[in-house]
Amino acid sequence: MNLGLPLENGGRAADDTVSSRLSAFLAQREPELVGFRRDVHAHPELGRRELRTTARIVEQLESAGLAPRTLPNGTGVICDIDPVSIDPTAPEYHPRHGTGRLAIRADIDALPIQEAGELPFRSTVHGVSHACGHDLHTTAALGAGLFLAEQARIGRLTRGVRLVFQPAEELLPGGAIDMVEAGALDGVASIIGLHCDPKIDAGRIGLRVGPLTAACDTLALRLSGPGGHTSRPHLTVDLVYALASLVTELPAALSRRIDPRAGVSLVWGAIEAGQASNAIPQSGEARGTLRAMDQRAWNQAPDVILELVDSIAATYGAKTELEYVRGVPPVVNDEHVVDLLREAAHRALAVPGGAGPDGVVPVDQSMGGEDFSWYLQQVPGAMARLGVRAPGDQTPRDLHQPTFLADESAIAVGVRFFAEAALA
Numbered sequence: 145m146n147l148g149l150p151l152e153n154g155g156r157a158a159d160d161t162v163s164s165r166l167s168a169f170l171a172q173r174e175p176e177l178v179g180f181r182r183d184v185h186a187h188p189e190l191g192r193r194e195l196r197t198t199a200r201i202v203e204q205l206e207s208a209g210l211a212p213r214t215l216p217n218g219t220g221v222i223c224d225i226d227p228v229s230i231d232p233t234a235p236e237y238h239p240r241h242g243t244g245r246l247a248i249r250a251d252i253d254a255l256p257i258q259e260a261g262e263l264p265f266r267s268t269v270h271g272v273s274h275a276c277g278h279d280l281h282t283t284a285a286l287g288a289g290l291f292l293a294e295q296a297r298i299g300r301l302t303r304g305v306r307l308v309f310q311p312a313e314e315l316l317p318g319g320a321i322d323m324v325e326a327g328a329l330d331g332v333a334s335i336i337g338l339h340c341d342p343k344i345d346a347g348r349i350g351l352r353v354g355p356l357t358a359a360c361d362t363l364a365l366r367l368s369g370p371g372g373h374t375s376r377p378h379l380t381v382d383l384v385y386a387l388a389s390l391v392t393e394l395p396a397a398l399s400r401r402i403d404p405r406a407g408v409s410l411v412w413g414a415i416e417a418g419q420a421s422n423a424i425p426q427s428g429e430a431r432g433t434l435r436a437m438d439q440r441a442w443n444q445a446p447d448v449i450l451e452l453v454d455s456i457a458a459t460y461g462a463k464t465e466l467e468y469v470r471g472v473p474p475v476v477n478d479e480h481v482v483d484l485l486r487e488a489a490h491r492a493l494a495v496p497g498g499a500g501p502d503g504v505v506p507v508d509q510s511m512g513g514e515d516f517s518w519y520l521q522q523v524p525g526a527m528a529r530l531g532v533r534a535p536g537d538q539t540p541r542d543l544h545q546p547t548f549l550a551d552e553s554a555i556a557v558g559v560r561f562f563a564e565a566a567l568a
Contacts, residue, residue, distance in 0.1 A: 284558025360513025
């Protein structure tokens with residue numbers, strides 16, 4: 145059967161490979177995808193407020209004949225792409241739904257960070273920007289979805305694919321929990337995702353088997369006492385001294401109670417206590433994050449911290465209140481899914497001008513948190529790193545910084561990567 149492609153000798157379509165079809169798709173649609181990314185970048189939205197971004201995604205998917213559905217609060221999108229068989233005697237396609245979908249996840253929220261620089265499509269929302277590259281993740285997943293929808297129509301999609309555009313990745317608890325509750329993993333056999341990496345050149349993809357990110361929780365520690373005059377600390381609770389002791393002693397004590405090989409790190413981000421130099425306050429608070437590279441240590445941490453807080457504070461007579469918020473477990477990449485992604489990455493980069501096999505690079509475990517891990521508590525999956533550093537750019541850049549900058553050539557690489565994985 146000829147699908148409109150030129151035929152070689154023997155009746156086989158010339159250069160009819162996934163790679164060639166992707167090249168043809170990108171030659172036509174890449175400018176539109178770049179335009180979509182720039183539009184999302186210019187209109188960033190914080191977690192669980194991504195109404196405009198959601199509407200733009202839905203618009204694109206519906207224009208491709210797909211049937212996306214949004215979450216009840218109006219942010220986040222789930223969209224299925226089903227295989228079809230072509231029956232030359234029938235006027236329409238016949239879906240082959242089957243089981244065991246591959247889910248492709250992208251996060252859509254921005255950060256409360258003022259963007260630096262003068263991009264023509266810089267953020268138009270004061271104090272909010274895509275300083276973590278979620279606009280690229282979203283565009284890569286959308287582009288792959290549009291391509292896979294075309295492949296389904298011509299009978300080239302052999303397994304069901306689910307696009308998961310997730311809100312609120314930057315919040316705790318994150319939007320992955322919302323998506324799971326909305327049925328995003330129903331009928332899913334495995335899930336994949338990618339994340340921008342400004343330390344890897346655009347055109348390269350980073351992979352790792354096993355732990356990729358750390359677990360991350362937040363905690364707020366509040367101390368209270370009767371207060372008093374700084375000339376008589378022995379007659380009251382010297383609250384600032386007690387809070388300072390907890391802030392310095394707790395991380396050290398924690399390292400002696402949990403296996404140091406687990407990479408547990410407690411770092412404070414805010415301390416507040418008192419206003420007058422000669423008055424001991426009645427209350428104070430310290431807020432920070434706990435990160436762990438090992439899930440077993442992450443499970444231990446809350447009970448150990450509570451015990452240590454009570455023990456240290458008792459030395460000074462202070463009353464304690466600990467608010468401990470579970471954030472995310474570590475992302476642990478499944479070996480078999482990483483094998484699939486490695487093959488997809490090799491094919492995605494084996495194009496004219498591509499990096500080839502050398503473009504697939506190993507990456508270290510990060511201490512950053514990522515709520516993609518909640519999906520991996522339910523189904524096997526893996527996350528890859530998408531290089532976004534402009535080749536030759538020596539400017540130090542990192543995620544969650546006002547100066548974060550992504551090379552837009554990474555969009556096409558992300559589209560190829562997702563599509564190749566889905567069609568493997």
